[in-house]
Amino acid sequence: MTRIQTSWRAALWLLLLAMPAQLLAGGGEPDLNFLLGTWHIPQMNMYESWEKTDDGYAGKAYYLRGGEESVFEVFTVSQVDGAWQYTTDITGQGVTAFAIVEADGSSVLFENPEHDMPNSIHYFLDDGKELKVRLQGKEGEQELDFTMDFKKANLSGIGGQAASSTRSPLGRYAHVSIGTKNMGANRQFYEALGFKVTSQDNFPWPWIMLSDGSVNIQLNDDGMTYFGLSYFDGAMADRVAAFKARGIQPTMETSAPFPTTIVTDLDSVLGFGFVSYEMPGTTPPLKSEGVFGAMGGVAIPVSNLDSAVVWYTQLGFKEQSRDKSPYPWATMTDGLVLIGLHESPHFKKPTLTYFSLDSKTHLQRLVEAGIDVKSAIPGGDKKEMTNGVIKSPDGWPINIFYGEL
Numbered sequence: 001m002t003r004i005q006t007s008w009r010a011a012l013w014l015l016l017l018a019m020p021a022q023l024l025a026g027g028g029e030p031d032l033n034f035l036l037g038t039w040h041i042p043q044m045n046m047y048e049s050w051e052k053t054d055d056g057y058a059g060k061a062y063y064l065r066g067g068e069e070s071v072f073e074v075f076t077v078s079q080v081d082g083a084w085q086y087t088t089d090i091t092g093q094g095v096t097a098f099a100i101v102e103a104d105g106s107s108v109l110f111e112n113p114e115h116d117m118p119n120s121i122h123y124f125l126d127d128g129k130e131l132k133v134r135l136q137g138k139e140g141e142q143e144l145d146f147t148m149d150f151k152k153a154n155l156s157g158i159g160g161q162a163a164s165s166t167r168s169p170l171g172r173y174a175h176v177s178i179g180t181k182n183m184g185a186n187r188q189f190y191e192a193l194g195f196k197v198t199s200q201d202n203f204p205w206p207w208i209m210l211s212d213g214s215v216n217i218q219l220n221d222d223g224m225t226y227f228g229l230s231y232f233d234g235a236m237a238d239r240v241a242a243f244k245a246r247g248i249q250p251t252m253e254t255s256a257p258f259p260t261t262i263v264t265d266l267d268s269v270l271g272f273g274f275v276s277y278e279m280p281g282t283t284p285p286l287k288s289e290g291v292f293g294a295m296g297g298v299a300i301p302v303s304n305l306d307s308a309v310v311w312y313t314q315l316g317f318k319e320q321s322r323d324k325s326p327y328p329w330a331t332m333t334d335g336l337v338l339i340g341l342h343e344s345p346h347f348k349k350p351t352l353t354y355f356s357l358d359s360k361t362h363l364q365r366l367v368e369a370g371i372d373v374k375s376a377i378p379g380g381d382k383k384e385m386t387n388g389v390i391k392s393p394d395g396w397p398i399n400i401f402y403g404e405l
Helices: 183-193 236-245 305-315 359-368
Strands: 037-041 046-052 057-065 068-080 083-090 094-103 107-111 120-126 130-139 142-152 173-179 196-201 207-211 216-220 226-233 252-254 260-264 271-276 293-301 318-323 329-333 338-342 351-356 388-391 397-402
Touching (some): 236 271, 305 338
Parallel strands (some): 293 338
Antiparallel strands (some): 046 057, 057 068, 107 120, 130 142, 252 260, 329 338
């Protein structure tokens, strides 16, 4: 279990890079029977299965899409040149080997001191009952250490459930709104990424709508600078009244050009606009895939996760997942928009995030196009990076990560 989904379902900046392995001497065949079977990892919404083979053990890690397995990692435990080792092959990242340091029938420790993250993988039965895996390593100068829970998977019915409704208590339609004083440079930036202009007008101020199919972004030249989410509904007054009754207080309300209520989150990082206007039915439905892969939503820095979850719940979002490792984080959705709340010092602005098993190709395309791409790992090699960050002319980040939703 060496590939960790980098998303709202996990730390945005955790990357597992393949590096040459240092193998340590091994003894007799390790007893890993406690790993056999199929496991569900709730934090990542992914699966991992193990089986016994003639040579040792083998397994795979995968997601389920419509009941079909999407495998992104295969691994084996076998003897190579007299030493037992754990070898993992991650799609798009290559093969890495770890020595088996300890194994006692309820615990196994894999190590590779030359690998960055993880350099230690420890599967163990906690109190002899619950299976967990602890990953330790280093990203740049940052020491990382976190543990995930494994649950026995119940695969009955998976893929046969009806898709959940996308109707939101906050509106019938939503898009990202960005206030800019440099419309031309920002339009050029998003078009260079692969976004296309779908509409534009000068009423009530100059604006341009761009889309990559997975997210719509409206650039507004309205004299202000901001990043927010705008919701639209012909019956918005009832929706606003509902979240006001739950304790959400507006920052501003206006009647021109349409009745609009503005709300700002607890940390004044993300703004919400609730507009009493029925968006035309010609607006195309969004897809899961965009120019850089699957759209993972908006990552939002928060100063206190517990307080932020309460606030977003009062607004109308529902919590999907939460974890304490490597820092407190949670995912929430209102049915239209997915957000990740991160109590972390590693970023300070709302950030659009994409995930793709072909992220390296996407990032290299941007580098070749002359776009400034920063590695998500301090000091990382731009030629080999699979996780990167770019910024718009106004400084709004976009994460392009290796992974799959």
